[in-house]
Each structure stands twice: as C-alpha cells, then as structure tokens.
Amino acid sequence: DPYLRERLHDFNDLARRLLHHLVGRSTGDDLESQPDDMILIAREMGPAELLDYDRSKLQGLVLEGGSVTTHVAIVARALDIPVVGRAEDALDKVENLDPIVVDGDNAQVFIRPSEEVLDSYSDMISARAQRIAAYASLRDVPAETKDGVHVNLDMNAGLVIDVSQLAATGADGIGLYRTEIPFMDSTSFPDVDRQTEIYGQILDGADGKPVIFRTLDIGGDKGLPYWDNGREENPAMGWRAIRIALDRPGLMKDQLRAMIRAAAGRDLSVMFPMISEIPEFDRARKLLDQELERAGGKGQTLPAQIRVGSMLEVPALLYQLPALLSRVDFVSVGSNDLFQFLFASDRGSPKLADRYDTLAPPVLAMLRHLVETCDAAGKTVSLCGEMAGRPLDAMVLVGLGFRRLSMTPSSIGPVKAMIRSLSVNDLSQYLHGLEGLAEHSLREKLREFAVDHGVMI
Numbered sequence: 001d002p003y004l005r006e007r008l009h010d011f012n013d014l015a016r017r018l019l020h021h022l023v024g025r026s027t028g029d030d031l032e033s034q035p036d037d038m039i040l041i042a043r044e045m046g047p048a049e050l051l052d053y054d055r056s057k058l059q060g061l062v063l064e065g066g067s068v069t070t071h072v073a074i075v076a077r078a079l080d081i082p083v084v085g086r087a088e089d090a091l092d093k094v095e096n097l098d099p100i101v102v103d104g105d106n107a108q109v110f111i112r113p114s115e116e117v118l119d120s121y122s123d124m125i126s127a128r129a130q131r132i133a134a135y136a137s138l139r140d141v142p143a144e145t146k147d148g149v150h151v152n153l154d155m156n157a158g159l160v161i162d163v164s165q166l167a168a169t170g171a172d173g174i175g176l177y178r179t180e181i182p183f184m185d186s187t188s189f190p191d192v193d194r195q196t197e198i199y200g201q202i203l204d205g206a207d208g209k210p211v212i213f214r215t216l217d218i219g220g221d222k223g224l225p226y227w228d229n230g231r232e233e234n235p236a237m238g239w240r241a242i243r244i245a246l247d248r249p250g251l252m253k254d255q256l257r258a259m260i261r262a263a264a265g266r267d268l269s270v271m272f273p274m275i276s277e278i279p280e281f282d283r284a285r286k287l288l289d290q291e292l293e294r295a296g297g298k299g300q301t302l303p304a305q306i307r308v309g310s311m312l313e314v315p316a317l318l319y320q321l322p323a324l325l326s327r328v329d330f331v332s333v334g335s336n337d338l339f340q341f342l343f344a345s346d347r348g349s350p351k352l353a354d355r356y357d358t359l360a361p362p363v364l365a366m367l368r369h370l371v372e373t374c375d376a377a378g379k380t381v382s383l384c385g386e387m388a389g390r391p392l393d394a395m396v397l398v399g400l401g402f403r404r405l406s407m408t409p410s411s412i413g414p415v416k417a418m419i420r421s422l423s424v425n426d427l428s429q430y431l432h433g434l435e436g437l438a439e440h441s442l443r444e445k446l447r448e449f450a451v452d453h454g455v456m457i
C-alpha cells in the first residue's frame with residue numbers, strides 16, 4: 001500500500017524511540033539526561049543521528065562498520081570527536097560504563113585499559129597539546145613552500161559553530177560549506193527565513209573571508225530524519241544532491257533565495273554538487289539567475305559579486321571539461337566521491353576501506369590532467385575531499401599543481417607545516433617519474449621522498 005509505505009519512516013522512528021524507552025536510554029530529544037564524557041558505540045550510524053547527541057558530552061565514537069570518508073566520520077571530525085571505524089564486534093566486547101580509550105589518530109580502541117595504557121595516553125595527549133600549540137604558532141604565517149609557492153588553505157564547514165575555526169586556524173576562507181548539515185541538524189525542512197539566518201551567520205562569522213556555499217547534497221548516506229526519499233540499491237549513485245534539486249526545484253529555489261538574501265551587498269559563491277553533465281549545471285545556473293532576477297525585481301539588495309562553481313565528483317565530468325570550464329568561475333574536486341566512482345569502491349564499506357589508495361598512479365594521472373586543463377583555461381581549481389587534509393596526500397596535490405585546498409579545520413596546521421617544509425620543484429620532477437608505474441600504491445615511495453627531503457608529514 002503506497003500510503004503505508006510512505007508512513008514506514010514514521011513507524012521506524014517510533015520503533016526506535018520505543019526501544020530507547022524500553023532499554024531506559026535517552027533519546028536524541030533528551031539531551032540533559034545524556035551522561036557526561038560518553039563514548040558512543042554503534043554498528044552503523046548516519047550523520048543526522050550523531051547530531052542527536054550532546055556534542056559537549058560526546059568524547060568519542062566507535063563504529064563497527066564505516067570508513068574515514070563516511071559522512072558520519074566527517075561530521076565527527078569536524079566536531080573534533082575522535083572516531084574509529086571498522087571496530088568489529090565492539091558492541092559484544094563492551095559493557096555499559098566500561099572505561100574506553102578511543103585513539104582516532106591510530107584507529108585503536110582500548111576497552112578497560114590498563115594503567116600503562118592510560119599513562120601512555122596521558123603522555124600522548126600532552127605531546128599532542130604541544131603539537132597543536134606549535135601549529136597555532138603557524139596561524140599567521142603564509143602557507144608557502146621553501147621555493148616560494150603559495151597555497152591557499154581553506155576549511156570545510158557545516159555548522160555555524162565551525163566558523164569560529166576560521167580565526168583559530170588562520171584558514172583563508174571556507175572552501176566548502178556543506179549546507180545539508182544544518183538540514184540534518186533540524187527537525188523539519190528549514191524555511192527560507194531560517195536558512196537566510198544561518199547563511200547570514202556564516203557570512204558574518206567569516207568577516208569578509210570568502211565562503212563557498214554548496215547547495216544541498218542530501219541522499220546517499222546523508223538522510224534527513226524528517227524526509228523519506230525512498231530506498232535504493234545504490235544510494236551513493238542514486239537520487240541525491242543536484243538530482244534531487246532539479247527534480248524538486250522548490251527546495252533549491254528556497255536555498256538560493258536564502259543565500260541571495262543573506263549575501264545582500266556581499267560576495268556570494270555558490271557551488272553545485274554531483275554535477276554529471278553540462279545540462280544539469282545549466283539548469284541549476286538558470287534557477288540561480290531566476291532567483292537573482294526575482295530579488296532584483298523586488299528591489300532587494302543583490303550580492304556585490306556572484307561566483308558560480310561546480311563540484312567535480314563524477315568521472316563523466318572529466319570528459320566535459322572544456323564545456324564546463326567555459327561556464328564556471330571555479331571547480332572543486334570532491335575526492336571522496338570522485339575516488340569511490342573512479343574505483344567503483346563504496347566510500348562507506350569497511351571491507352574496501354584499504355583496498356584502493358588515493359595515492360595510486362591512475363588518481364595522480366587524473367588529477368594532473370585536471371589541474372593542467374583548469375590552469376590552461378584560467379579557472380580556479382581546488383580539492384575539498386578528505387584527501388586534502390592528510391599531509392602526505394596534500395604534499396602530492398601541491399606537487400601536481402594544486403594551489404588551493406579545503407579541509408577539516410584541525411588539518412590546517414599540519415598541512416601548513418608540511419607546505420612550509422616542502423620544495424615543490426624537487427617533488428614535481430619526482431612525481432613525473434612515478435606516474436607510469438603499474439603499482440597498487442605509490443604511498444611508501446612518497447613517504448620515503450618526504451622523509452629524505454625533510455618534509456613534515
């Protein structure tokens with residue numbers, strides 16, 4: 001029955017709440033009763049569910065499934081919550097109230113740790129605090145290599161509180177604002193007024209630094225608790241992002257309207273996710289132009305300048321670059337999705353998490369072609385997937401010609417330290433020699449290069 005099928009989501013939600021009550025645990029609505037210093041252990045979890053928990057109390061997240069590029073892990077990292085995925089049988093091994101150490105840096109979980117483990121973690125935490133202080137001292141120095149190449153370091157953001165990290169890290173701007181995060185953190189679709197308020201707060205907080213607003217990328221593993229978009233065999237390749245926006249233009253119009261209002265008199269950069277073909281970009285752009293015209297017609301103050309870009313996440317777009325680049329002001333590589341589609345390797349599958357490497361010859365060849373084509377067309381290219389925040393991967397991106405990267409705020413310091421210890425000249429020559437190799441991964445060779453050349457990775 002189609003009616004009952006639609007109600008299934010409500011039943012599931014009711015069932016979840018009922019179970020929470022039966023086991024005497026708090027639901028997401030009941031933040032006060034959540035214990036202090038909690039570590040959450042789950043089989044699987046969506047990013048929206050994570051946002052149900054009190055962030056000031058949640059100290060760690062352990063998932064039996066998952067990988068580093070699943071959205072729940074990305075959101076946890078943005079909130080500075082250590083997360084470990086692929087912890088098989090964790091739920092069977094842990095009892096409520098067990099003390100646990102979650103080491104997100106080294107993907108380790110210690111249940112009921114011994115005194116020795118606790119001591120060594122106390123030492124590690126102090127050493128980490130010193131490293132963070134050292135990165136903080138880099139805040140105001142430029143991200144410039146030893147041979148004088150400047151790299152723009154932006155940060156990714158999703159929640160209004162993230163914006164404070166701009167000043168704390170010295171990031172140049174927000175290279176990716178994931179607008180779906182406030183949608184996931186809400187109990188119903190935020191209306192135009194609410195969205196205007198959120199986008200305005202982001203622009204106020206950025207205080208003149210550039211912000212790129214990406215339109216809604218829901219679907220895939222980013223569900224909304226209050227919206228059932230149906231079940232699909234392959235949600236990552238299904239009805240998500242721009243595909244939903246073009247089929248339900250009302251959603252995107254509301255978003256664009258709110259962005260235009262929020263950016264009155266200021267610069268506005270809009271980016272469309274999951275573009276697979278040029279007509280999709282054209283249709284999205286047309287909606288933006290219509291909203292600008294509407295706002296102008298009503299006498300609203302328009303943004304001072306509009307820049308429009310596309311995410312590059314679908315391999316087909318790589319073969320439409322001339323047409324794309326003649327239309328956009330900038331492109332940003334979503335390496336999390338691009339990589340999963342390039343290798344046909346689900347970004348959330350724990351079994352595939354180590355199967356293929358971002359530092360493999362085909363990835364390097366693809367990215368070099370992309371950067372060279374964008375440079376030749378005079379269009380800005382950036383990369384905003386998780387790869388940009390890992391110092392060794394970021395080193396390679398700079399060696400390939402990327403001069404703009406966007407990453408989780410806590411990566412700005414380590415990536416800047418890497419850049420300041422690097423000579424790009426040596427590296428680009430070395431990379432040319434590696435790309436033809438028929439190897440699974442170039443990671444070890446590149447790590448050796450970094451160590452031999454004193455690059456801080």
Ligand code: PEP
Nearest residue numbers: 334335336337338384385
């Ligand atoms: C990406 O795919 O690399 C990206 C930045 O988008 P998201 O992780 O939100 O899918």
Ligand code: MG
Nearest residue numbers: 313334336337
């Ligand atoms: Mg993506």
